Amino acid sequence: MRSVRSGHRYPVWMGLVLALLLFLATFGLSRASAAPLLNELEVRGLLQSSWAQYKTTFIQADGRVIDYNGNISTSEGQAYAMLRALWMRDKATFDASYRWAKDNLQIPRGDHLFSWKWGQKADKSWGTLDTTSATDADQDIALALLLAAKVWNEPQYQSEAMPILNEIWDRLTLNAPLGRVLLPGDWPQKGRTYQINPSYFAPYAYRVFAEADDNHDWTLLIDSSYEIMSRAVTQAESGLMPDWVEISLDNDNIQLYNDPLDARSDFGYEAIRVYWRVALDALMNPLEKRATQLLKTKNMLPRYWKIRKDLPISITWDGIVRHPELQSGAIYGAVFPGLYLQDTRLGEELLQKKIVPNLKPGGQWNTKNDYYAQNWLWCGLGLYNIYLDPPRFTRGSAAGRLTRLFSLAPTEVY
Numbered sequence: 001m002r003s004v005r006s007g008h009r010y011p012v013w014m015g016l017v018l019a020l021l022l023f024l025a026t027f028g029l030s031r032a033s034a035a036p037l038l039n040e041l042e043v044r045g046l047l048q049s050s051w052a053q054y055k056t057t058f059i060q061a062d063g064r065v066i067d068y069n070g071n072i073s074t075s076e077g078q079a080y081a082m083l084r085a086l087w088m089r090d091k092a093t094f095d096a097s098y099r100w101a102k103d104n105l106q107i108p109r110g111d112h113l114f115s116w117k118w119g120q121k122a123d124k125s126w127g128t129l130d131t132t133s134a135t136d137a138d139q140d141i142a143l144a145l146l147l148a149a150k151v152w153n154e155p156q157y158q159s160e161a162m163p164i165l166n167e168i169w170d171r172l173t174l175n176a177p178l179g180r181v182l183l184p185g186d187w188p189q190k191g192r193t194y195q196i197n198p199s200y201f202a203p204y205a206y207r208v209f210a211e212a213d214d215n216h217d218w219t220l221l222i223d224s225s226y227e228i229m230s231r232a233v234t235q236a237e238s239g240l241m242p243d244w245v246e247i248s249l250d251n252d253n254i255q256l257y258n259d260p261l262d263a264r265s266d267f268g269y270e271a272i273r274v275y276w277r278v279a280l281d282a283l284m285n286p287l288e289k290r291a292t293q294l295l296k297t298k299n300m301l302p303r304y305w306k307i308r309k310d311l312p313i314s315i316t317w318d319g320i321v322r323h324p325e326l327q328s329g330a331i332y333g334a335v336f337p338g339l340y341l342q343d344t345r346l347g348e349e350l351l352q353k354k355i356v357p358n359l360k361p362g363g364q365w366n367t368k369n370d371y372y373a374q375n376w377l378w379c380g381l382g383l384y385n386i387y388l389d390p391p392r393f394t395r396g397s398a399a400g401r402l403t404r405l406f407s408l409a410p411t412e413v414y
Contacts, residue, residue, distance in 0.1 A: 038356065043385045044408045046359060050378050051088050053363030058371060063096030064104070067371040072119035072129070075105050075137035080375045082144035087382060087406040091152055094144070101141065104128070112163040113138050113171070113186065133186045135172045136200040138164060143205045146212050147403050158212060165209055169216045177252040178227060180220035192249045195264075198232055198241055199273040201225035203291070204281040207398035226290040228254060229274065238319040239299030240267035241274040256317050266322060267315040269372070272334035276379055279337030283386055284401050286393060295338045302339060302346055309353065311335070329358055329366045329373035333380025340387065355381060 038046075058077075059065050065077035078101035085094035105114040108128050116134035120126050145161035148154065172183050174194065183189075184197040203222045210218040231254045232245050242265035246255040257265040275295065282291035300319055305311060311331050314322040332354040340347025355377055358365050365377045386405055393401050404412060 038351070038384075040385065040388045043381060043388065046356070046363075047378065047381060047385065047408065048088070049363035050359060050365070050374075050381075051084060051090070051363075054084070054374055054378070055090075055093055057364060057368060058374065059093065059097065060100075061096075063093075063098070063100035065097060065100075065371075069369045069371065070119065072117060073100075073104075074118070075101065075114040075116045075134055075141070077371065077375075078105065078114075079137040079140035079144065082148075083140055083406070084375070084378065086144055086147055086151060088408070089151065091148075094148060098141070098145070109133075112167045114141065116185070133172070135168065135182060135184050136197075136202070138168055138172065139200070139202055139205050142168065143202070143208060146208055146399060147406065150399050150403050162213065165213050165216070169213075169218075173221065176224075176247055176249055178247060178254075179224040180217070181224045181228070181247060182221055193246050193255075194249070196228060196245050196247055197243065197270055198225075198229050198245065199243070199270045199277070201229065201274070202277050202281075203288075204277070204284050204398070204402060207281075207284070208402060211398050226294070229278070229294055230290065232256070233294065233297050233299070236265070236267075236317040238267060238315055238317060239297055240301065240315060240317075241271040242266065242317055243268045243270035258317060260316065263314070263316075263322065265317045267317075268313060269328070269330070272313075272331045273376070275335045275338035276333070276376070276383065279341070279383055280405070282341075283383070283390065283405055284393070284398070292341075295341045301335065302343060305339070305346065305350070311354075329354070329370060330376040333373070333375075333377035336380040337383050337387075340384070351381075351384060 059081060063078075063081075064073050065081045066073060067077055078097050081097040082094055082101075085091070085097060101114060104118055105116075105128070106112065109115055109131055113133040114137055115128045115131045116137065117130040118127065119129050121129065142161045142164040145157040145164070149157035149161070171186050174181050174183055176194070181194075181196065182200060184195065184200055189195060201221075203225055206218040206221045206225075209216075228245065228247070229241065232242055233239055235254065235256055236242055242256055244257065244264040246257070247253070248255075278291050278294050282288055282295060285291070300315070301311060310327070312321040312324060313326045313328045313331050316322055332350055336347060336350055336355065339350060358377070364374070366373050385408070391401075391404055396404075
């Protein structure tokens with residue numbers, strides 16, 4: 001007798017359903033085997049725990065931010081702490097970090113800019129090691145103060161920001177054939193050519209400055225910044241931003257340092273920050289096509305990642321990895337926004353393999369000596385939090401939009 005089971009004929013539609021279920025089960029299994037993506041709540045939890053750990057490890061009670069690689073403090077470090085404290089709505093840490101910078105880096109100069117480096121001197125005393133200003137830090141401190149005035153409704157912050165803005169414009173910008181250009185600091189430059197650091201450009205900040213300061217046209221810096229950055233990546237065969245470029249006061253050319261022994265036009269520790277800064281401007285201004293175009297410029301990093309599953313920190317302008325042995329967690333946080341916009345799957349892989357796994361249970365990334373990575377991995381994760389719940393900006397001031405982005409509270413509105 002023939003088996004009833006073997007002789008039964010299922011309808012065609014049932015076979016299709018079974019095939020579909022099998023496909024879904026197989027696909028679901030493969031997805032389950034991969035590391036799950038973080039949701040907004042998880043990302044915010046990591047940001048909060050990492051900030052708490054950073055304060056404990058890197059910020060003294062008096063507000064001094066310590067870079068343990070040399071046991072120094074910098075205007076950059078104080079500025080990062082202020083912006084992160086603002087992001088976390090941590091007013092006590094914001095005030096302490098600013099007060100220390102003001103007392104130790106600003107007042108000793110005798111003006112409103114900030115000395116870039118402080119530490120132990122040869123005679124074992126502590127104080128300013130280099131009184132030169134660093135424009136990126138001066139900008140970030142001024143921006144943090146302007147946003148703090150809005151977040152905490154304290155006009156005094158804005159009053160303290162205004163003299164900084166005046167000195168940035170008067171001493172750290174220059175009229176050139178390219179337009180009004182941001183200089184990297186107040187150190188003297190020689191001849192008719194000037195070294196320019198594209199990673200200092202902060203178009204989102206200039207939009208806020210333009211609202212607060214009626215005496216200077218900060219939009220000129222937005223235009224020159226995008227022009228210089230666009231030309232720089234076009235000239236670089238790697239498609240990556242160089243650390244430094246050179247401009248002339250005699251023409252509107254942009255030159256790279258193309259001597260193989262000269263690393264100034266490498267894509268390195270400086271230039272990695274460009275992609276985060278431009279991504280923030282794109283989030284703040286969705287119609288800013290120059291930001292989107294720059295972030296989506298084809299470069300060698302996606303292919304390098306797919307082959308090596310890591311990213312180098314030093315690449316020559318023509319695409320040669322100068323120091324394959326060098327590794328820094330900072331690059332993953334800083335370039336994450338650019339790679340995420342080029343290829344969402346690649347960005348998420350970067351997040352899962354390099355950003356989140358390197359965060360220790362206590363909230364510290366990598367080693368205690370890697371202060372730079374602590375900040376840029378955190379900032380990369382902060383932008384990812386925004387990507388998970390992007391705001392729909394249709395109107396509002398630049399300061400209001402930026403304070404909305406610098407917030408873990410999705411309902412916070414200014």
